[in-house]
Amino acid sequence: MNVNLTATVNGGVRPRAVIIGMPGAGKTRIGKEASGMLDLPFADSDIEIEHEAGMRIPQYFEEHSERAFRELECRVIGDLIDSFGGVLALGGGAPMFEATHRLLERYIEDGGEVIYLEADPREAMERARRAGGRPMLAGDSDRRWMELFEQRDPVFAALATSRVATHGFTPAGAARKLVDMINEHKVHVDGKGIEPYDVTIGEGAMNHLADVLGSKPVRVALIHTTPVQRHSDRARTLLRQAGYEVSDIVIPDAERGKTIEVANGIWQRLGEEGFTRSDAVVGLGGGAATDLAGFVAATWMRGIRYVNCPTSLLAMVDASTGGKTGINTPQGKNLVGSFYTPAGVLADLKTLGSLPNDIFIEGLGEVAKSGFIKDQAILSILEAHADELRGFDGASFGSGPSDSGAGSSGDLEDIVAQLIERTVMVKAYHVSADLREAGLREFLNYGHTLGHAIEKLEHFRWRHGNAVAVGMVYAAELAHLVGYIDQDLVDYHRALLSSLGLPTSWNGGSFEDVLALMHRDKKARGNTLRFVVLKGIGQPVHLDDPPADAVEEAFRRISR
Ligand SMILES: NC(=O)c1ccc[n+]([C@@H]2O[C@H](COP(=O)([O-])OP(=O)(O)OC[C@H]3O[C@@H](n4cnc5c(N)ncnc54)[C@H](O)[C@@H]3O)[C@@H](O)[C@H]2O)c1
Numbered sequence: 001m002n003v004n005l006t007a008t009v010n011g012g013v014r015p016r017a018v019i020i021g022m023p024g025a026g027k028t029r030i031g032k033e034a035s036g037m038l039d040l041p042f043a044d045s046d047i048e049i050e051h052e053a054g055m056r057i058p059q060y061f062e063e064h065s066e067r068a069f070r071e072l073e074c075r076v077i078g079d080l081i082d083s084f085g086g087v088l089a090l091g092g093g094a095p096m097f098e099a100t101h102r103l104l105e106r107y108i109e110d111g112g113e114v115i116y117l118e119a120d121p122r123e124a125m126e127r128a129r130r131a132g133g134r135p136m137l138a139g140d141s142d143r144r145w146m147e148l149f150e151q152r153d154p155v156f157a158a159l160a161t162s163r164v165a166t167h168g169f170t171p172a173g174a175a176r177k178l179v180d181m182i183n184e185h186k187v188h189v190d191g192k193g194i195e196p197y198d199v200t201i202g203e204g205a206m207n208h209l210a211d212v213l214g215s216k217p218v219r220v221a222l223i224h225t226t227p228v229q230r231h232s233d234r235a236r237t238l239l240r241q242a243g244y245e246v247s248d249i250v251i252p253d254a255e256r257g258k259t260i261e262v263a264n265g266i267w268q269r270l271g272e273e274g275f276t277r278s279d280a281v282v283g284l285g286g287g288a289a290t291d292l293a294g295f296v297a298a299t300w301m302r303g304i305r306y307v308n309c310p311t312s313l314l315a316m317v318d319a320s321t322g323g324k325t326g327i328n329t330p331q332g333k334n335l336v337g338s339f340y341t342p343a344g345v346l347a348d349l350k351t352l353g354s355l356p357n358d359i360f361i362e363g364l365g366e367v368a369k370s371g372f373i374k375d376q377a378i379l380s381i382l383e384a385h386a387d388e389l390r391g392f393d394g395a396s397f398g399s400g401p402s403d404s405g406a407g408s409s410g411d412l413e414d415i416v417a418q419l420i421e422r423t424v425m426v427k428a429y430h431v432s433a434d435l436r437e438a439g440l441r442e443f444l445n446y447g448h449t450l451g452h453a454i455e456k457l458e459h460f461r462w463r464h465g466n467a468v469a470v471g472m473v474y475a476a477e478l479a480h481l482v483g484y485i486d487q488d489l490v491d492y493h494r495a496l497l498s499s500l501g502l503p504t505s506w507n508g509g510s511f512e513d514v515l516a517l518m519h520r521d522k523k524a525r526g527n528t529l530r531f532v533v534l535k536g537i538g539q540p541v542h543l544d545d546p547p548a549d550a551v552e553e554a555f556r557r558i559s560r
């Protein structure tokens, strides 16, 4: 899957990824194969150096010195970082030279990706011995390799933005892994009161589970629902392979899982199975499962580590990130919960392959919301690809390479990946500035005041994203009635949402019931209603205590 968000440094081209690793790790072979899969050029810094020097590297070492070689290497790598737009493999010792190390750090600071290709030491040693021609391995090549490994491994591990272990993989399999890694996107979430974490988006993102959980947990509670069994099986295997004791906890599906009874059942299991403060929770599934898992993690022993593996579009773009955890109560939606941030979010795009069409479409409701409140580019992508998005078919999603021609599933994957990344960035922007929802974060609630009331009155049989879609049309009508926006923008809400297959009206309850529930919304203050409305696209504002007749008239306009 190629997400073509342009990679640039200071407006110029930069490598899509830089590969580092020990001699014999397969940087050139695997790197070349991966760049072929990505349809990108490949460069090997050693070959570029030989061109520049006009001689082979061993000869350069002999005629000059290691230091002179490292200086030349640093210049060549610097030029490549400034001008080469493909996959770049570096000579084994390059990151050990201080000036080159600094270059790589700067490249990473600018958003570049340095991948440490880790091979089985015995295999790499043998390959390096067989290939020969490496001055740094002169003499007893295996012993020298081990010495260098001990010096370099900690430096590589600390520098790299990610690692790819190739042991047990064919070169093509390792290249595929590398491609998945290169295509991954990370959105960083940071800010006051937040232990920083990343949202990793990509095929195979779930492979990072053990990295994100870390070495402290002994036991991991894997909380999931039945429809995502095949993904939780994979997670369980990954966790067991990494040495964790896994408690597989299946919860009732969708909103039926977000209850105090379900949470209580899990607390009992955690108690019986000896979960301590250093153990962890993994929430895997749609937003309901990740909300519940986060709530359990937040409350067990007053808070243990948790990682979210969202598997629905809505959970990927919204629910899994930001630390709003919670359950529903008979009084309403999400009324009990806490702000408790995950240690990481792994949005594995492969899981979307089993997602039903209607649940995918529902997720587009929250995607559109992010477009309306912050990122107009999201709305443009939705408009341009409404037909393909509305026709989403999990069975063919993820099956086609992105260069397989117009209209291929690869194209749709690129579009979906871009939408997820952009929407998560909108979420991260609001959460980073205002974790506890004192003001700015409330903008993420656009469409939710009526949306949550609809969900409650429909006994949670209406999907969340669908209810939010109607809620946004309601908020647009309200904004128009108070004079903030013109009719065109209201019409645009209806046209865009319905082109995506989302509902724009509702007539399942009385205004009085809706009003009572909107008064219980978490944004309400005392007896005063508080809405999020727009003054234009990307210009959300709070609307406190709007005129009662406008609140009712807007409702009438969506009830047709
Ligand atoms: N915490 C937050 O910030 C936040 C944000 C938005 C929404 N939410 C909450 O998220 C929930 C809605 O999330 P949702 O839309 O994912 O609904 P959901 O969790 O109810 O999932 C919808 C259905 O899809 C299934 N499913 C999920 N992934 C699947 C996959 N890959 N393959 C097959 N089936 C799959 C689920 O098991 C479920 O049956 C609501 O409870 C909402 O309140 C929370």
Ligand SMILES: O=C(O)C(=O)C[C@@H](O)[C@H](O)[C@H](O)COP(=O)(O)O
Pocket (backbone or CB within 6 Å): 318, 322, 324, 333, 334, 366, 437, 441, 442, 444, 445, 448, 522
């Ligand atoms: O993260 C937020 O903040 C949001 O408001 C995101 C919403 O899309 C989401 O539906 C959230 O669960 C709503 O939270 P609530 O506090 O209104 O229950």
